[in-house]
Amino acid sequence: MSNQTSYDVVVVGAGNAALCAAISACEEGAKVLVLEKGPEHKRGGNSFFTDGAIRVAYHNLKDIRKVVPDLTDEDAAAVVMPDYHEDDYYEDIMRVTKGESQPELAKQLVNRSFETLVWMKGHGVKFELNYENQSYEKDGKRQFWGGLPVKTENKGIGLMEQLFTRAQELGIDIWYEAAAVELMKKEENICGVAVEQDGKRMTVETTGVILACGSLEANKTFRSEQLGDEWEAAIVRGTEYNTGDGISMATAIGAEKFGEYSGCHSIGTDYNAPKVGDFNKPGDIYKKHSYPLSIMLNKDGKRFVDEGADFRNYTYAKYGREILKQPDHVAYQIYDSQVRPLLRKEYDLEEATYYKGESLLELVNQLPVDKQQFLKTIEEYNDAVQGGEYNPTEKDGKKTTGLTPEKTNWALKIENGPFYAYPVTCGITFSFGGLHVNSSGEVLKKDNKPLSGLFAAGEMVGGIFYHNYPGGSGLMSGAVYGKLAGSAAARYVLGNKKDTKITN
Template identity: 50%
Template sequence: MADVIVVGAGNAAFAAAVSAAEQGASVTVLERAPRALAGGNTAFTAGAMRFAYDGVDDLRRLMPDLTDAEAAVTDFGAYPEAQFFEDMGRVTDYRTDPELCEALVTQSRPTMFWMRDKGVRFAPIWGRQAFKVDGRFKFWGGLTVEAAGGGPGLLEAWTAIAARAGIEVLYGARAVSLIADDGGVRGVRVKQGGVTHDLPAKAVVLAAGGFQANTEWRTRYLGPGWDLAKVRGSRFNTGDGLRMALEIGAMPTGQWSGSHAVQWERNAPEFGDLAVGDGFQKHSYPFGILINARGERFLDEGADFRNYTYAKYGREVLKQPRQFAWQVFDAKVRHLLRDEYRIRQVTRVSADSLEALTAKLEDVDAARALETIHAFNAAVRTDIAFDPNVKDGRGTTGLAIPKSNWANRLDTPPYEAYAVTCGVTFTFGGVRIDPSAAVLDVDLAPIAGLYAAGEMVGGLFYENYPGGTGLMAGAVFGRIAGASAGVAARG
């Protein structure tokens, strides 16, 4: 019998397991997937983590490998807690739960240092969050650090840390239901190798992800058309943890009709492919324009830094006819496109003239697309300098749908276009927890012995989220949930 059972084996789950072990608890982790496919959505992420820091000294403490030469040519800036709070409020229309948001922001920095002390390594996000202008890098959008090796590297680090802590991980072990009575949760019913059996425990942490891989639930909660979206990550995140909690009276909370959804390779497979990872995403759209099947633009590509729009723009693509769009660029910005545009599994067309390019845009009204591009070109302000590192104000005038920043005329061949659809990352609806990460029931009383972390926690995100906050929230609330479960189990 384990003191604590953790359901899930991604970033939040391992943070919970390690934190519980710190309290002296014996811990068993249940992973539904086989080992080769383990790790939930963590295995598919780029590993970016948003946290509050005061300046380069904090970063050098977190990343001791950062050299003096690298620091000298880089403006890392600062990301104070006040800015983190403001970003969380602004992008969620100030709906984010105040208690959860406070825990996320104030615990982000100590949690990062805790992870580093445990053995997780971090590195600056050179290629994706800073462009070199006049010999100097400038980070933008409040996001500076990623786990070394991205999501797979983070998962590898957590797995090694758990092994050193004596934590048992059972693969191919699907949690079927919670064992509970009037006194609270007593363990988990598990199906492994075709056999169902009960695993008793003194406390359980649910960290099994959202319901994004459940087509029926997506349609039920997110709405019509969401059954046609791609799933960015694990096919095993079908809402089992949420179902188990709700079955014993947990209070649902947050935006069950909302999700983190991005622009994703149109012809990507139904679920994420670990061999490609996050390479199907297409996040350089601020430097081009998007064209739908009618040959029209439909959103402000430069409304804000990519970090603050990418998680909601997938939904806008899903709303378009046939659920797709083309991102269009010219040669002036080719060097700014992220590495994901260079993978083999990409739907791409190129041409030396706009007429030839629009003719190649499959399923698009080519004549209208050409008109749209010409109208955009005529509307671009050229009196403001283009700068990819700041919100440069180089926009358009006179268009029904403006482009607010980073507007460049499409006038330099060769031209390129990439086909995208909607890729769902995770769902925003979840269970209600208190500041100790205890799951609350429908009467808002803690369910004894039950805690939750990661994508299963509702109330943090609404409509949108700041990039890098998902992994950070998983680590923060995983650490809190694990500590609470460990203390309860040992107490």
């Protein structure tokens, strides 16, 4: 810890958004401090736990090669990658948020996405093609789908290692086990941050603060108040330190809450996953995202969602909530041996909980479920499956008829043993509610005017995601708004310093 107690810009948090903000502010010439509430071995926020997939608008494979330079001509020739333009990205956001995403914020995220990826690469972040989770082999080529072809090398672990390395190279100070507890104002301007470390409280003088310390998902009380009592049972997929501190500090000095506080990003995760993110087992290893190829049944033996409504990129962030609503907050993803080889890598990990039976009866007899109804539901599903070509690389229209709910794509009979059941529960990632900010990351008051000197990025930005979100948009939003907030905060602080010198 440095003895310095005065900085141009203080960043609260140390995940992807926070470090992008710190690096961006440093680029502008600001002296920057990063405050990490957790210890050094638990740094990196939720970003540390992601699989690194990052959604970006691009015009062709040539664009992608600008951020994945290791891709050889031979590799490129073996790839089929549909274009994913800014309009496609924006339409995906609007479609899954039911048109509620704030257009100004969504367009900023989309339009700045590619340039931000190029900027991150320039600061040492390494990207690679997302072969594992977003492509299938067909006709001797890797066919990409779903608008998510790029990920960070070595998942979120690699992303955060590279960002911390760059922050250190730039001389950015980072204090660990240093919790920001209060924002100080002089007249109407930010003038400092109260920090608790080692049981002591001190004030760091600054006129620019960037809040990038996540949402409220790890705070059981806040979670239940905002989302509902049942959310006490949800597993916290990421860091235990995202407890709503930034929201509380900002609203205490007049910032406006904004966005869907009753909504969150939640997924189907392994029923036996840790109750909070385990920093010794990072990399999003507990998720179970091949469910569009499954049927999911609750313990009463009933299906409850259309598993094949869309690619998992556009349904996974809302289906966790649906699992939470089921008896005992559990569901079972059912696969047969036709589909089992197509499942994502997380299904092969030793951490994956599953049951296996040579027959459906043998499988179901191992499960704590209504066995008769379970078997009846599978039989009814098999009878309802229609003909057509099964193709996991596209929405194939291979569906059921006569069921509630129907399965509208990838409906294949469950008939070839051995059979598998993967128990899943709900894991919460972050709340969609945050602070009201403008497209530069300035935090706004209720009168829509900036709260001078206060900025926000990452999960702190309310108003982009409602109901659901397109996979990979969270990391991209964190990077885009981190970069914007860092730059805006530094210009604000340094501009004021210059004006003060001129006045003096």
